Amino acid sequence: MPMICKEGKDTIIFATKEDHAVPSKISLPEPEPSPGLLLANGEINWNCPCLGGMATGPCGLEFREAFSCFHYSTADPKGSDCRVAFETMQSCMSQYPALYESKGMSADDLEDDEIGKEVEQKKQPQESSEDKRKMVVASQGAAD
Incomplete structure (x- = not known):
């Protein structure tokens, strides 16, 4: 039987090799797959690392509006109805060249x-x- 000690908020378990040989009664659930750009309900995952942090910062609101417009656009060609949102985003980003300047x-x-x-x-x-x-x-x- 493993020895259990509590130190403040931590629990320390001392186990022997034999303790590990006994199958554990604790079962952990399978980890949920981390969401990508879209959540299970179809909404945009603004915390997705694939957005490179663009959804936050001084122009985060403008980015989210332009990106949402494009994502949900039914126009042909897609996003052609989002020009004003993208111009607003570009105008905001031009005020912060050090932050939004391209890597090239x-x-x-x-x-x-x-x-x-x-x-x-x-x-x-x-x-x-x-x-x-x-x-x-x-x-x-x-x-x-």
Whole structure:
């Protein structure tokens, strides 16, 4: 028989190898599967990790309204009736760029990247159409 000690809120059970060999009378229920995006009743699970915390925070209300509109939309194409909700959400998110900026390049990065490409193109020597014709003729001659 295992020895049981209580220390404050904790219960400590000292068991021997033989104690473990006896089948336990305690049975635990099977764990319920954790819900995904939709709960069993069909409602949106706003606590789903798949939403990345978007349902909370300074624009959580706007996100939930836009996402709900899209999810329950019966319009064709789906969500086409949700433009105002998404514009409201986007407007809110633009007020918090540090929080909602995409993980990719920002608009400034894209502008810098485009400027960099233009500079690189200007550095490259431009081939004239005559140079291109010489290359085509030379490659045709090599094939013969």
